Amino acid sequence: MQISTAELAKKLGAELVGDAQLMLYGLAPVKDAQEGELAFLSNHKYFKFLESTKASAVIVPPEIRESKKTLLIHPQPYFAFSQALKLFYPQQKKYSDGVNDRAITGDNCSIHTSVHIGAYAVLEDNVSIGENTKILPGAFIGSDSKIGKDCLIYPNVTIREGTRIGDRVIIHSGTTIGSDGFGYVQHEGKSHKIPQVGVVVVEDDVEIGANCAIDRATLGETRIGKGTKIDNLVQIAHNVKMGENCIIISQVGISGSTKLGDNVILAGQAGLIGHLNIGNDVIVAAQSGVAHDLEDKTRVLGSPAHDMMHQKRIEAILNRLPDYVKRIREIEKRLKDLE
Incomplete structure (x- = not known):
């Protein structure tokens, strides 16, 4: 693909400063970009590379208006760059409609004619798959599960029985949704398993990274709110209720029955104990351990x-x-000398 800076600026809603006729052929990081490529700057740490980059044009925030480079000024450079990526690299992988001969489908499944089901995928009985959803090779969909339209289920995803998944959901390889919650009761010195008979509900526009585990509820449901994005290697325990548009970073663990509001951000390796109430717009920094409710x-x-x-x-x-300790020892020594 090639596009002029003028046309690209129009598509991105950016203000163009510089050569409107420059032709762009691709995108690259600012330090690696070559002539004919588009770069972006959103982090102040990298502003120093603006004049040295070989990129023909750079998406920048409004605070940058003067440069030898052609600039596409946008209030959210990173967002604009993401939209440019979609223009230059539209989804190239195409999947044929229909069920592969080597896939297994159970009884009473409802599968839209536009659905793709890859080789060795397994759908148990009473599964419903909405239009234009792609189930890639080796995925497992348990009985009585429902998946909406325009979803992408990558290879070797496990979706256990009774799970409800909305529209436009993406689930990456190795993730298990609907595994048993970690529920045991002590009796006479032994741990006895508590049956986990609830379900998981994943709302619309959620993306779940690779190798995550989202446990089914003991009773009722574990729920992931609309628009939430979950990184790789995240554990979400039984009966967790997560609001809309949350961001959950890698290696986070959320214990059972904790409730998250909308727009919550949990940074890497944060841990939350069970039965907490976390409010809207909360930010938990990396490696933090939360043991009380947050407003x-x-x-x-x-x-x-x-x-x-x-x-x-x-x-x-x-x-x-260490400096305080050193000073205290010096004071103690002086006091001792005065005795």
Whole structure:
């Protein structure tokens, strides 16, 4: 594909400063881009590369308006770059409609004629698949599960019985949805399994990364809210209720029956104990351990997690602790000399 900077700016809703007739052939990171390619800058750390990049044009934020380069000025450069990627690299992989001869489908399945089901995929009884959904090789869909339209289920995904998945959901390889929740009761010195008879509900426009585990509810449902994005290697326990448009980063663990509001961000390796109520617009920093409820718009850091600014002050003091110890010892020595 090739496109002029003028046409691209129009499609992206960007302001063009520079040569409107430049032709662009691809995209690349600002440090690696070559002539004819488009780059972007959104992180201040990389602004210094603007003049040295070989890119023919650069998407930049409004604070940058002067450069020898042709600029596409946009209030959200990263978003604009993502839209440019879709223009230059439309989905190239095409899947034929229909069920592969080597796939297995159970009784009473409802499969739209536009659905693709790859080789060695298994659909148990009473499964429903909406239009234009793609089930790739080796995926397993348990009985009585329902998957909406325009979904993409990558190879070797396991969707256990009774799961409900909305429209435009993407699930990456190795993920299991609807595995048993970790429920046991102690009796006479032994752990006895509690049957996990609930389901998982994944709402519209969710994307789930590779090798995640989302457990079915003990009773009722585990729910992932609309528009939520989940990174690789995330554990979500039974009866968790997650709001809309949450961002869950790799290696997060959410214990059973915890409720998340809308627009919650859990950074890498954050951990939440069970039965918490986490408000809307909460941010939990990386490696934080949350053991209490959090109100709307709270920002927490540390383990145990505290208010982010408070925790940063604590860490600043801890960094100076060796100096404090040294000074205290000097004072103790002086006091001893005075005795």
